[in-house]
Amino acid sequence: MERTCLAVILAAGDSTRMKSSKSKVLHPVAGRPMIAHVVEAVASAGISSVALVVGRDAEEVAKAASIGGVGIESCLQKERLGTGHAVLAARDAIAKGYDDILVTYGDVPLQTDGPLKAARQGLADGSDIVVIGFHTDRPTGYGRLLVKDGELIAIREEKDATDAERTVTWCNSGLMAINGRKALDLLSRIGNANAKGEFYLTDLVEIARSLGGRVTAVDAPEIEMTGCNTRAELAVIERFWQERRRHQMMLSGVTMIAPETVFLAYDTVIGQDALIEPNVVFGPGAVIDSGAVIHAFSHIEGAHVSQGATVGPFARLRPGADLGNGAKVGNFCEVKNGRIGEGAKVNHLTYIGDAVIGAGSNIGAGTITCNYDGVNKSETVIGENAFIGSNSSLVAPVTIGDGAYIASGSVITVNVPAGALALGRARQEIKPGRATLLRERALAIKAAKKAKS
Numbered sequence: 001m002e003r004t005c006l007a008v009i010l011a012a013g014d015s016t017r018m019k020s021s022k023s024k025v026l027h028p029v030a031g032r033p034m035i036a037h038v039v040e041a042v043a044s045a046g047i048s049s050v051a052l053v054v055g056r057d058a059e060e061v062a063k064a065a066s067i068g069g070v071g072i073e074s075c076l077q078k079e080r081l082g083t084g085h086a087v088l089a090a091r092d093a094i095a096k097g098y099d100d101i102l103v104t105y106g107d108v109p110l111q112t113d114g115p116l117k118a119a120r121q122g123l124a125d126g127s128d129i130v131v132i133g134f135h136t137d138r139p140t141g142y143g144r145l146l147v148k149d150g151e152l153i154a155i156r157e158e159k160d161a162t163d164a165e166r167t168v169t170w171c172n173s174g175l176m177a178i179n180g181r182k183a184l185d186l187l188s189r190i191g192n193a194n195a196k197g198e199f200y201l202t203d204l205v206e207i208a209r210s211l212g213g214r215v216t217a218v219d220a221p222e223i224e225m226t227g228c229n230t231r232a233e234l235a236v237i238e239r240f241w242q243e244r245r246r247h248q249m250m251l252s253g254v255t256m257i258a259p260e261t262v263f264l265a266y267d268t269v270i271g272q273d274a275l276i277e278p279n280v281v282f283g284p285g286a287v288i289d290s291g292a293v294i295h296a297f298s299h300i301e302g303a304h305v306s307q308g309a310t311v312g313p314f315a316r317l318r319p320g321a322d323l324g325n326g327a328k329v330g331n332f333c334e335v336k337n338g339r340i341g342e343g344a345k346v347n348h349l350t351y352i353g354d355a356v357i358g359a360g361s362n363i364g365a366g367t368i369t370c371n372y373d374g375v376n377k378s379e380t381v382i383g384e385n386a387f388i389g390s391n392s393s394l395v396a397p398v399t400i401g402d403g404a405y406i407a408s409g410s411v412i413t414v415n416v417p418a419g420a421l422a423l424g425r426a427r428q429e430i431k432p433g434r435a436t437l438l439r440e441r442a443l444a445i446k447a448a449k450k451a452k453s
């Protein structure tokens with residue numbers, strides 16, 4: 001039978017060093033709150049119950065942590081008396097009875113299911129405590145894993161460590177799996193006789209051993225265990241996240257010419273053989289199908305780009321933009337809530353908002369769909385194979401029929417039937433010789449002024 005597990009996510013830190021008005025776990029990495037990344041790792045490890053230990057912004061944190069498929073219970077830690085005390089804030093949840101308790105941190109957003117699963121496996125294999133450790137060249141500040149005769153015998157916090165213990169480079173990530181049937185008994189034995197006067201979760205190693213229990217450790221990659229305390233660390237975490245995801249994408253068949261300049265969101269989907277040029281930014285909700293090309297300096301959010309379509313350079317796709325197969329959105333164009341039909345072209349300097357453009361239509365340079373009257377938004381519908389002349393304004397709500405022609409520079413306020421030509425501009429006049437006359441007059445004025453001074 002499958003083992004049951006409760007994840008206890010510690011997120012009651014006061015975030016002082018973030019210098020922020022909100023809890024640090026609400027700060028985004030790759031476009032979504034840090035805490036949601038942690039819940040996702042937990043969910044990937046097959047865990048569907050979470051006790052969220054919070055100290056502030058409880059409602060916002062619980063909301064940000066809700067990614068679906070995971071039951072979240074908030075537990076308030078009123079006073080911040082240490083990691084052991086924090087886990088006990090989830091006492092009621094733990095008391096419901098689980099095979100495994102997995103303690104993790106809300107401010108360690110790069111963690112993945114690998115180490116979490118390994119720790120649970122340790123419990124399944126008979127350990128009472130499984131510590132998730134990591135090796136590092138810079139151990140300062142971390143608890144050290146102390147080993148004797150090949151066994152993990154204790155975790156020593158930096159402040160309580162001897163000089164010899166401080167040279168140890170095997171460190172405690174803070175993440176730990178605990179035998180769920182013994183957890184409350186073990187946790188209740190933690191005291192606070194240490195340098196910080198806090199209840200240390202790490203004491204469980206010695207406590208479990210003193211009761212004859214087995215204690216083991218598993219290793220996690222150092223990068224995955226990076227915690228976030230400051231905005232500078234937040235930027236480092238973002239960089240690691242981006243590097244990891246770009247690498248995964250390239251291995252899955254996406255070409256990136258300068259990957260270090262491409263920024264992905266947590267949910268960006270890019271198909272095989274798509275080409276992403278330098279300096280492209282994806283906000284949440286972007287789906288790029290296979291074979292699409294995103295040229296340099298484009299910004300894409302909440303948008304879908306179909307097979308073989310091209311975007312940019314310097315294009316912006318906002319939420320609801322949907323490009324059909326082989327469609328083109330070129331330089332300095334913005335599309336919002338607009339469907340660009342198969343093979344249609346919006347090549348230069350254009351705004352398409354709240355619009356549907358049929359297959360094969362050509363939208364000339366400088367076209368604007370005027371979708372907003374200051375109060376309401378209205379729709380522009382353009383049929384198939386229509387031609388919109390450059391510098392036209394289409395004042396919505398308005399419909400342009402299949403194959404219609406709009407003369408360049410028109411302001412279109414009335415529906416145009418299929419196959420019709422619409423002109424909405426002043427008729428051109430020619431005045432022979434008038435330019436020469438005007439220039440002579442201007443030169444005479446200039447000469448008169450000069451004579452006066």
Ligand code: UD1
Nearest residue numbers: 010011012013080081082083086105142143172173174200
């Ligand atoms: C802790 C570990 C240390 C480990 C390090 C890894 C202990 C005693 N020490 O140290 O061995 O190397 O993490 O980063 O466990 N928290 C609460 N409530 C509290 C205290 C902490 O929710 O009362 C949360 C914090 O928000 C944070 C996590 O627990 O997410 C760790 O707390 P922190 O104070 O940073 O622990 P460290 O002293 O760094």
Ligand code: CA
Nearest residue numbers: 141174227229
């Ligand atoms: Ca810390």
